[in-house]
Amino acid sequence: xxxxxxxxxxxxxxxxxxxxxxxxxxxxxxxxxxxxxxxxxxxxxxxxxxxxxxxxxxxxxxxxxxxxxxxxxxxxxxxxxxxxxxxxxxxxxxxxxxxxxxxxxxxxxxxxxxxxxxxxxxxxxxxxxxxxxxxxxxxxxxxxxxxxxxxxxxxxxxxxxxxxxxxxxxxxxxxxxxxxxxxxxxxxxxxx
Amino acid sequence: xxxxxxxxxxxxxxxxxxxxxxxxxxxxxxxxxxxxxxxxxxxxxxxxxxxxxxxxxxxxxxxxxxxxxxxxxxxxxxxxxxxxxxxxxxxxxxxxxxxxxxxxxxxxxxxxxxxxxxxxxxxxxxxxxxxxxxxxxxxxxxxxxxxxxxxxxxxxxxxxxxxxxxxxxxxxxxxxxxxxxxxxxxxxxxxxxxxxxxxxxxxxxxxxxxxxxxxxxxxxxxxxxxxxxxxxxxxxxxxxxxxxxxxxxxxxxxxxxxxxxxxxxxxxxxxxxxxxxxxxxxxxxxxxxxxxxxxxxxxxxxxxxxxxxxxxxxxxxxxxxxxxxxxxxxxxxxxxxxxxxxxxxxxxxxxxxxxxxxxxxxxxxxxxxxxxxxxxxxxxxxxxxxxxxxxxxxxxxxxxxxxxxxxxxxxxxx
Numbered sequence: 001x002x003x004x005x006x007x008x009x010x011x012x013x014x015x016x017x018x019x020x021x022x023x024x025x026x027x028x029x030x031x032x033x034x035x036x037x038x039x040x041x042x043x044x045x046x047x048x049x050x051x052x053x054x055x056x057x058x059x060x061x062x063x064x065x066x067x068x069x070x071x072x073x074x075x076x077x078x079x080x081x082x083x084x085x086x087x088x089x090x091x092x093x094x095x096x097x098x099x100x101x102x103x104x105x106x107x108x109x110x111x112x113x114x115x116x117x118x119x120x121x122x123x124x125x126x127x128x129x130x131x132x133x134x135x136x137x138x139x140x141x142x143x144x145x146x147x148x149x150x151x152x153x154x155x156x157x158x159x160x161x162x163x164x165x166x167x168x169x170x171x172x173x174x175x176x177x178x179x180x181x182x183x184x185x186x187x188x189x190x191x192x
Numbered sequence: 193x194x195x196x197x198x199x200x201x202x203x204x205x206x207x208x209x210x211x212x213x214x215x216x217x218x219x220x221x222x223x224x225x226x227x228x229x230x231x232x233x234x235x236x237x238x239x240x241x242x243x244x245x246x247x248x249x250x251x252x253x254x255x256x257x258x259x260x261x262x263x264x265x266x267x268x269x270x271x272x273x274x275x276x277x278x279x280x281x282x283x284x285x286x287x288x289x290x291x292x293x294x295x296x297x298x299x300x301x302x303x304x305x306x307x308x309x310x311x312x313x314x315x316x317x318x319x320x321x322x323x324x325x326x327x328x329x330x331x332x333x334x335x336x337x338x339x340x341x342x343x344x345x346x347x348x349x350x351x352x353x354x355x356x357x358x359x360x361x362x363x364x365x366x367x368x369x370x371x372x373x374x375x376x377x378x379x380x381x382x383x384x385x386x387x388x389x390x391x392x393x394x395x396x397x398x399x400x401x402x403x404x405x406x407x408x409x410x411x412x413x414x415x416x417x418x419x420x421x422x423x424x425x426x427x428x429x430x431x432x433x434x435x436x437x438x439x440x441x442x443x444x445x446x447x448x449x450x451x452x453x454x455x456x457x458x459x460x461x462x463x464x465x466x467x468x469x470x471x472x473x474x475x476x477x478x479x480x481x482x483x484x485x486x487x488x489x490x491x492x493x494x495x496x497x498x499x500x501x502x503x504x505x506x507x508x509x510x511x512x513x514x515x516x517x518x519x520x521x522x523x524x525x526x527x528x529x530x531x532x533x534x535x536x537x538x539x540x541x542x543x544x545x546x547x548x549x550x551x552x553x554x555x556x557x558x559x560x561x562x563x564x565x566x567x568x569x570x571x572x573x574x575x576x577x578x579x580x581x582x583x584x585x586x587x588x589x590x591x592x593x594x595x596x597x598x599x600x601x602x603x604x605x606x
């Protein structure tokens with residue numbers, strides 16, 4: 001035990017473990033494991049036939065961390081920044097390093113703005129956002145939503161109650177706000 | 193690496209090579225595909241999206257035949273990872289068939305059946321040259337602290353992922369490998385992240401014969417870490433979770449002792465009791481950013497996004513491991529600060545080891561283990577979701593409905 005020199009014995013011997021568990025001990029030697037040693041020079045550069053890769057064309061000013069010396073030679077081109085969220089994102093990248101909380105908190109805020117910008121934009125299309133189908137919530141009925149939770153001692157059930165508020169809450173508030181503003185505008189137009 | 197055994201005949205073609213039956217579709221301006229698309233926290237849908245194109249001479253376009261949803265995709269789905277943009281396609285676990293290759297690609301040909309590591313990496317930067325493929329410096333302009341990952345926000349480079357019909361695969365000569373003839377698709381897709389990461393997590397523990405290994409989390413990575421710990425000679429493997437159906441899997445699939453932390457007043461005290469008050473030699477955090485077990489930690493991170501992740505499992509790992517022991521972290525965390533009990537780690541003289549798994553470095557050994565029957569990754573697959581039902585797939589996995597452990601995504605499920 002912890003209070004004396006010897007380690008508590010293991011209940012099963014190596015032979016018993018080998019008999020019970022397929023492959024027990026096949027990687028026993030700590031020096032003979034794929035990621036050992038940690039910094040292991042790869043003589044063939046893993047198939048790379050360059051020492052610095054050719055550069056991918058930059059089709060728009062690509063935002064980048066100011067901790068980089070230059071734009072990396074290869075980068076993703078999904079979802080270029082646009083709108084207010086895009087301005088926030090560009091600000092976060094241009095002004096703050098990854099070491100600053102402001103960098104990440106602005107990016108998180110931009111994500112929320114981005115979601116709303118896109119929800120609103122979707123209402124002007126033939127494919128508006130639909131919180132019912134996009135949350136997949138109907139699978140609660142087809143995939144045993146109640147039975148998967150009731151009496152299972154799941155500790156996550158407590159905070160899952162917050163999920164509908166997180167998802168639907170802003171929509172309800174936005175609808176209430178729009179109704180309020182609509183009523184005020186109508187009242188102002190009424191004579192007298 | 194001697195392992196790859198891939199033909200390296202030079203391709204003389206100066207232009208993109210495309211499979212004949214798809215030439216028309218790929219070259220047609222405005223060609224579209226079906227793809228999962230993020231629409232904001234807790235919301236995803238399938239859209240017609242522009243086909244990916246060759247953007248660099250060493251790119252390939254892969255037609256996805258099978259993908260998976262990873263537990264870490266849920267951090268994106270829940271809006272926890274900074275710079276997750278509406279319109280992005282997730283998915284960093286996928287396999288497929290090479291559809292098109294860029295002019296400098298030498299190691300792959302159109303029609304090859306390939307598995308693609310979740311890491312995007314160049315092979316030649318200081319980090320890749322030393323095997324740290326998860327830390328490549330040439331593929332992610334958005335951050336220096338993390339490498340490139342498919343479909344995992346702009347924080348990891350802004351690449352679309354593989355929960356779609358087609359995907360752009362950068363550095364085709366470096367990342368992907370041909371799938372061995374004998375390997376099942378479902379085993380192959382799990383080798384692109386979950387199995388490799390679990391096995392890597394056990395390695396980070398520096399397990400020696402007879403060690404007591406505690407694995408926090410009985411999701412796919414935790415199950416694979418537990419199974420791998422035995423291969424490295426563990427004397428006891430203990431898995432902790434709160435989902436009974438996953439603990440059952442830990443007992444049957446990973447031969448582990450299991451503890452449901454909701455049944456104990458304090459799981460750390462229980463861990464001490466079960467190890468004669470020494471503590472585990474090695475503890476593995478296979479949970480990451482959305483750990484349960486402390487409501488305040490969970491809500492401030494997963495719901496309010498004020499922490500990079502809920503460090504409940506990590507703090508339990510730190511407190512459960514013995515002094516001088518090792519904590520291995522393969523759970524995914526965001527880049528914002530988290531309330532980690534660092535003082536305990538210092539005072540206990542712990543070794544903390546962690547990284548994004550360099551997947552391709554694990555493959556030769558894991559191929560052997562799968563072929564020898566020591567590891568059968570597809571045993572943990574519980575759901576096969578047609579791409580068109582992706583929203584239900586995310587909800588089932590996120591809400592842990594229907595005994596879900598590992599959902600696969602099937603494009604063109606017919």
